[in-house]
Amino acid sequence: MPRLMLHLHSLLVQEQRRLVLWAPVGLALGAVLYFGLLRTEPSLLEGVVLPCGMAVLASIAAWHMRYSLWGRLLWGGCITVGLGFAAAWGGTHRHTPMPDLPRFATEISGIVQAISLLPPVDGTDAPFERRVDLAQAVFHNALNEGMPPLRRVLSVYLQPNDSVPLQVGDQLRVKALLQPPPFPALPGARDRQFEAWFANQAGSGRALGHVQLVTMGQTGHGHKLQLWFENLRERINTRIHTILPGSKGGVAATVLVGASETVEKQVREDFAASGLAHLLAVAGLHLGIVMGLVMAASRLLLAATEYTALRWSCKALAALCAWSVGLVYVLLTGAHLPAQRSLFMAAVAVLGIAAGRRVVSMRGLAMAACVLVLCMPQVVMGVAFQMSMAAVMALVAGYEVLQPKLTRWRASTTGFGHWLAWHGAVLALTSVLAGCATLPVAMAHFGVIQPFFVVANMVAVPLMAVWIMPLGLLAVGFMPLHMDAPFLWLMGAGIRPVIWLAHIVAHWPAARVAVPHMPGWGLLAVMLGLNWICLWRQHWRWVGCAGLVLGMASPWLLVQPDVVISPDGGLVGVRDSGKVYVIGQSRAQRPIMQAWGQYFAQPVEVFPPEGETPGGALTCGAEDTPDTCVALLRGQDVVVRRQDTSDGRELLPADICAGADVVISTAPLRASCPNVPIRLDRFSAWENGAEAVFVHQSKNVVRTDRAWRGQRPWVLKPGGHGMPVLPLAPSE
Incomplete structure (x- = not known):
């Protein structure tokens, strides 16, 4: 020792x-x-x-x-x-507590904070749906009359045929049906209430009628500069989709104004499956291209004049000009977290250029990470921070080791062919380093592995750097002069092969390999192992590979639940024969089934009222119990009753209860099966959220979402209730 x-x-x-x-x-x-x-x-x-x-x-x-x-x-x-x-x-x-939203249709008034255009879900040529974010919302009903304005934002989806012109700062009134942020689909799954808490969101709703415009151009709310940028984003987004309809316009609007919600669902899935999803998230790549182009142009202009070339520090001034344009670009694209991180690192690089120090270093990344964690500590739980930090850290550490060899190779070769080969090798190396570093994070958050990301990035990234982004910047620059159409058309011509490439790669065999849910300790082991490899320089850095291997193997080391119940108690999923069979009905059936499929990395399908699985473990619709399913899992009998018209008042037969180890009902169980050890129904789901049952021969275990998350500020009360928004008591 x-x-x-x-x-x-x-x-x-x-x-x-x-x-x-x-x-x-x-x-x-x-x-x-x-x-x-x-x-x-x-x-x-x-x-x-x-x-x-x-x-x-x-x-x-x-x-x-x-x-x-x-x-x-x-x-x-x-x-x-x-x-x-x-x-x-x-x-x-x-942050302020989550408000208790009305459970019935109510009139809402508020000030438009942002407007988003959403493409049709079915991919048709129908008009885009609008979603408005309302600040200082007020509910106009008998219960909440006189309430103070909400300090959180409400997202309201307008009706597709609502053509009332809106802009940021307008005050509107609309009748809508609201709902709070949803509970996790099962214990340990994605927590949208946590995300809504830190995003200052109160919930969402859907308009039941057309919008009534109360007042226009309210500049008293927020800062005028913010309103100006939001209106500018909306106008540019509308102009892009006018010139470039369809998927090309969605990609162009994403990289120019950060309107990623306008990208069609199929295109988004193709980009994700081919490893090109980072092109649809404004981050370091886009900001680096913008700043690199501006810095090159600025330095060329400064060096073209003899006075400035001899007396001024052209490199430092060009870097400062590039960072200023980068700041405008970040604000124009919505100032998302990856862009903020990239902008801060760019500021450190500009200071390094001005001081004559090393520009790209691990210390600059560490400084940016410290500022982000201290100012917005919730980012450590998000995929954007984890993927961006992992990618940049791997690139900096990789080039620290490989830069001398690459420099010697470039110096020893001449000719255009060797120059092209050197740039291709550097591009492939960059894709490999960033892709391998973010691969475990993608496994943890998205449950997929994209093995062909290098092939797609070697073609798409150069097109983005030398064709799409330069023409997009020219289009934005000439937009005030109404001369942007040619540049947008040329930009769309460059986007078309990228979309085609993403579609082709996404449909290759094994282009998207699904993996089960990675536990939190597995992701922590991956990140610690990656930090150990990248932050040290001596040979002991490779000890971190043990953490990487353990974390990436953790999805297959984790015991998965055998039966899951949705947060509203309306759906029951039974795992058998490599599939998840869903029993029951729910208003949120589609997103819950998608979440279950991603969690287990298994196909999910609705089980019919009558029939049995290929292995015979699950049987539904027997003659004596038409609304009941029985599953035999590891020697344990699990009884599942579908919701029926009796609302649970009709008791289950005594013979079924006598031999059951677990009874689950999508309707209230009430007095049914009182002696069964585990009884789960709609009431238990209402109180505890999503539930998961682990079936064992010795003892069955139930894990609930409320026990998993505990009593934290972002966890809503049973039924999705928050803090009442009652008006202030009258003064005496």
Whole structure:
């Protein structure tokens, strides 16, 4: 043991300049500890005072032990983890509670914050559907009359034939049926309530009538600059779809104004299956292309004049000009998280150029990650932060190792053929590094593996860089002069082969391999292993491969539930013979079945009222029990009753209850089967959310969504109820 500790100490001494790169990892671990491991909400003392106090004491101890490497590691970890935990608590409690939305059709008034155009679901040539985000919404009904305006945003889908012209800042009134953010489809699945909490969303709804425009151009809400950008985005989006209808317009609007919701569903699926989904998310690639083009043009113009070339720092000025244009581009595309991260890293690069320091480095990435985690700690749980950080970290670490070899190879070759081969090799290497780093993250969040991403990216990325984005920028620049149509047509000509390529690659055999759900500890092992490989430089970095292998194998090490119940209790899924057979009905049947299929990586199909599975484990519609299904799983009898007209008042036969180990009903069970050990029905789903049953020969286990997520601020009460939005009491 002493020899091992001495060896580790010598390795850490060699890597001591890289220790600071682990600061964002500690901050992220503190946030993960708060968001992922706790089941009850800590108080102010537990969430802020104690972690900050620990960070202060750790800072004092680290100062006194500044000459001890082990002391600096220990106390540095305590500081970063404590600050990450406190930042997560503060970021959570900055948001207002979820409001209790009306369960009946009600009149709503509010101020338009954003307008989105959505393509038809069936892929026809029908007009686009509009979705408006309403701020300061007020409900006009007897219960909520006199209520204060909501401090969260409501998303309302307008009727397709509603042609009332709207723009950001207008105040409107519409009758709509609202619903809160949905519960997870099963315990451990995607949590849309968590996402809505930090996105300042209150819920969504669908308009039941046409919009009534109350007032136009309300500039008192929000900042005028924000309203101006939102209106500009809407006008550019409309102009793009006028010139480029269909899928080409959706892709063009995505890369120019961030309107990714306008992309057709089939095109989106093809891009995802071929590994080109990053082209539909404005991030580092798009910002890098925009800033690179602007910097090249600016530096050329500055160098063309003798006075500026001899007296000014053309490179620094060009970089500053490129960053300014990049800032406008980020605001124009909606300022999403990946774009914000890329913009901050670009700012660090510009400072490096101005100071004569190294531009692209792991320290710049670490600084950007620290700022993002401290300002928006919830990003550590999101796919955008994880994929962008993993890709950039892998690229920086990979080129740190391979750059000397690539430089020698380029210097030793001449001619156009060698130049083309060198650029092709660099492009393939970039795709391999970024794709392999983000592959486990895609497995965890999307449940898929795209093995042909290198082939698609080697063609699509150059087209995006040298054809699509330059012509798109020219189109936006000439749009005020009404001379944008030729550039948009040429841009569409470049988008067409990319869409075709995505469609061809997506339909190759095994282009999209489904994998089961990856547990949280598996994703954590992957990210820690990837950090270990990328942040160290010595040979011990390859120990991190163990974390990668363990995390990527975790979906097959996890025990999957045998029976799942939807959050509303209307659907029951039984796993048998490599499929998930769905029994019952629900208003949210399609998204729940999609979530189940992604979770289990198995086909999902609706089971008929009468019949049996090929293996005979599930049988429905017997003569004596027409509304009942019986599943024999691992020697245990699971009885599932469909919802019927009796609303559960008709009791199940005593012979079925006598031999059952688990009874599940899509209607209330009431007094049926009182002696069965596990009884689950619509009432239990209403109280506990989605439920999962693990069938074992010795003991059956039930896991509920409410027990999985605990009592946290973003978890709605049973039935999806939030904080009542009652009016203030009258003053005496």
